[in-house]
Amino acid sequence: MENSFSIKVDGTGEEFSVANNAADTLLGAALRQGLGFPYECNSGGCGSCMFEVVSGEVKELWPEAPGLSAKARERGRRLACQCEPTSDCVIKVRLKSDYVPLHRPTRVAATLVEVRKLTHDLTEFCFKTPEPAAFLPGQFALLHLPGVEGARAYSMSNLPTDGGTWNFIIRHVPKGRGTTVLFTQLKTGDQIDIDGPYGLAYLRPESPRDIVCIGGGSGLSPMVSIVRAAVRDPRLAGRKITFFYGARTPNDLCIKELLARDPLMAERATIIPAISTPTEGWQGEQGFIHEVMQQKLATGFENYEFYCCGPPPMTEALQKLLLLDKRVPAQQLHFDRFY
Ligand SMILES: Cc1cc2nc3c(=O)[nH]c(=O)nc-3n(C[C@H](O)[C@H](O)[C@H](O)COP(=O)(O)OP(=O)(O)OC[C@H]3O[C@@H](n4cnc5c(N)ncnc54)[C@H](O)[C@@H]3O)c2cc1C
Ligand code: FES
Missing domain, CATH: 3.40.50.80 (Nucleotide-binding domain of ferredoxin-NADP reductase (FNR) module)
Incomplete structure (x- = not known):
C-alpha cells in the first residue's frame, strides 16, 4: 500500500500495513487486517499486547503506560496498543487464532444522541453511527474524546442488533480526564470517534452450560x-x-x-x-x-x-x-x- 509502513511478523510469513497518516496503532492495524494479535485492554494497562521490535522504528504514544515494565522496555519490548510505526518494521510476536476478530474493528464518527442518568455517578451515553454497530455482546470500543490524550475503553451495554447504536454505561471517576469530558462537556449532537469492537469476553451461545x-x-x-x-x-x-x-x-x-x-x-x-x-x-x-x-x-x-x-x-x-x-x-x- 502506498503511504503506509509494512510490518512483518518475524518467522511467520505474516505481514500487515499501517497507513503513515492514519494515527493508527500497531494493534489496531493488525486486527483491522484480520490478524490474531494478542491483547486484552487495548488501553496500555495489561501488557498482553507486548511485542519485540526486531528492526525499524516505532513511536510510543504513552511511554509511561503501566502495562510495560522498565525491564521489558530495556529488552526492546513495546506495547502494540500504544505504538505507531515510523518506518517499515520487523516485529516478534506470537499470533494466536483466538484473537482473530469476528468483527474487524473500524474507527467511525459517532454522534451523541442521548444521555441517561442512572445513579449519582453512573450514566448511559448513547451514540449513533451511520454504519451498523457490528459487535458481540460483552465487547468494548475506544472513545476518542476531545482534548483527552489517549483513547478510553468502554463496554457496550446494548444489543448489536440496534442498527448504528452504541450505548455505554460509564462511571464518573473523580478528576478522571476522560469521564470529566463525557460528564461535563460533551452535549447531545456532538461528534466523537468510536473505534471498535474489541475484546474477547463476549457471549458464547454455543456453550452447553x-x-x-x-x-x-x-x-x-x-x-x-x-x-x-x-x-x-x-x-x-x-x-x-x-x-x-x-x-x-x-x-x-x-x-x-x-x-x-x-x-x-x-x-x-x-x-x-x-x-x-x-x-x-x-x-x-x-x-x-x-x-x-x-x-x-x-x-x-x-x-x-x-x-x-x-x-x-x-x-x-x-x-x-x-x-x-x-x-x-x-x-x-x-x-x-x-x-
Ligand atoms: C476493556 C475496558 C473496558 C472498560 N469499560 C468501562 C465501562 O463500560 N464503563 C466504565 O465506567 N469504565 C470502563 N472502563 C474504564 C475506562 O476505560 C477508564 O479507565 C475510566 O473511565 C477512567 O477514565 P478517565 O479518563 O476518567 O480517568 P483517568 O485517570 O484520566 O484515565 C484512566 C485511564 O485512561 C487511560 N490513559 C490515561 N492516560 C493515558 C494516555 N496518555 N494515553 C492512553 N491512555 C491513557 C488508561 O487506561 C487509564 O487507566 C473500561 C476499561 C477497560 C480497559
Ligand atoms: S492490550 Fe493491554 S497493554 Fe496493550
Whole structure:
C-alpha cells in the first residue's frame, strides 16, 4: 500500500500495513487486517499486547503506560496498543487464532444522541453511527474524546442488533480526564470517534452450560449486554441465566431502571443484586459480589460458563475463587478487566 509502513511478523510469513497518516496503532492495524494479535485492554494497562521490535522504528504514544515494565522496555519490548510505526518494521510476536476478530474493528464518527442518568455517578451515553454497530455482546470500543490524550475503553451495554447504536454505561471517576469530558462537556449532537469492537469476553451461545454473569460497579455495562442477548438467544432457551450485580450501597444500584427498559431480563434471568456496605432498611443480599455468588451457587461451579466484569481487585478475587479454589476450566471463564 502506498503511504503506509509494512510490518512483518518475524518467522511467520505474516505481514500487515499501517497507513503513515492514519494515527493508527500497531494493534489496531493488525486486527483491522484480520490478524490474531494478542491483547486484552487495548488501553496500555495489561501488557498482553507486548511485542519485540526486531528492526525499524516505532513511536510510543504513552511511554509511561503501566502495562510495560522498565525491564521489558530495556529488552526492546513495546506495547502494540500504544505504538505507531515510523518506518517499515520487523516485529516478534506470537499470533494466536483466538484473537482473530469476528468483527474487524473500524474507527467511525459517532454522534451523541442521548444521555441517561442512572445513579449519582453512573450514566448511559448513547451514540449513533451511520454504519451498523457490528459487535458481540460483552465487547468494548475506544472513545476518542476531545482534548483527552489517549483513547478510553468502554463496554457496550446494548444489543448489536440496534442498527448504528452504541450505548455505554460509564462511571464518573473523580478528576478522571476522560469521564470529566463525557460528564461535563460533551452535549447531545456532538461528534466523537468510536473505534471498535474489541475484546474477547463476549457471549458464547454455543456453550452447553448454564450462564453466570458477575458485574461490579461500572462493570455493569457489558453484563447488561450479555444478559440481554442471552435471554433472547434461541440456542439458550433451556439454559439458566443468573446475573449477580454488586455495588457499594443501594444508591449505587440501578437495576430497576434497567429492568423497566427490558422486562424480558427479569422474566427469563435470575437477577441478584448485592451491596457491600451494611445499610439500614436493605432487604437484599449483602457482601462482596464474589462471596454472594459463592454462597448462592454453593456447588457445581464447573458446570457454568462465567462472564465477569469490573475493576482488577474484583476480577482478581473471582479468578482466584473460580480457577484455583473451584477448579473451573479456564476456557469457561470470560473476564473483562477495567484496567
Ligand atoms: C476493556 C475496558 C473496558 C472498560 N469499560 C468501562 C465501562 O463500560 N464503563 C466504565 O465506567 N469504565 C470502563 N472502563 C474504564 C475506562 O476505560 C477508564 O479507565 C475510566 O473511565 C477512567 O477514565 P478517565 O479518563 O476518567 O480517568 P483517568 O485517570 O484520566 O484515565 C484512566 C485511564 O485512561 C487511560 N490513559 C490515561 N492516560 C493515558 C494516555 N496518555 N494515553 C492512553 N491512555 C491513557 C488508561 O487506561 C487509564 O487507566 C473500561 C476499561 C477497560 C480497559
Ligand atoms: S492490550 Fe496493550 S497493554 Fe493491554
